[in-house]
Amino acid sequence: MGEHIAASLNRMTLPTGQGKTWTAHRVASVRMVNDIRAYRSAHQDGEWLTMSEAAAKLGVTNHCIRRLIKAGLLPAEQVVARAPYQIRADDLLDQRVIEAAARTARPCRIDGGNQVPMFSST
Known part of the structure; x- marks a missing residue:
């Protein structure tokens, strides 16, 4: 580090x-x-996780973790403003967090079968 x-x-x-x-x-x-001292998640004892580690455990992106934190669903700490988030591993087991992570918005995939092409094939 x-x-x-x-x-x-x-x-x-x-x-x-x-x-x-x-x-x-x-x-x-x-x-x-x-x-x-290093921030707690750097100790790698498994009790505290970084945002990336938490995202990997939930199978979501860092952006999703940030949204959960901002919404107040996932508690997280920062040593100072703009420092990396420290997330308690046990907080990922909260049913509200699991449900919120499962219903994250996915990219819109519209079937383009009826869509007129923008460029004609040459």
């Missing part, structure tokens, strides 16, 4: 206190010194 944070900090052109670029080791060192 440190390499992802380092890459993000470097993309934002934010140097270290000594004016150097970030590395995974430097990120880990700063986190250790300042007692900054």
Whole structure:
């Protein structure tokens, strides 16, 4: 995870206190010194999931998970605004969440049998 944070900090052109670029080791060192823990779903203990992990478990997209969170059906936490969502694995077992995920809108597929082609075949 440190390499992802380092890459993000470097993309934002934010140097270290000594004016150097970030590395995974430097990120880990700063986190250790300042007692900054990883967000819970990064611990991979199965209790907390990322949005992608939750989507995979329910067989839906990340967009569907976001809608469930926004609707208040799926509880989720963020360490700070715009941080990744942390979703408790047990919350995916709630019947309301399962039903809402099952009835998500699917792409419209209209039978085009009676449709006139836009371009004539050449």
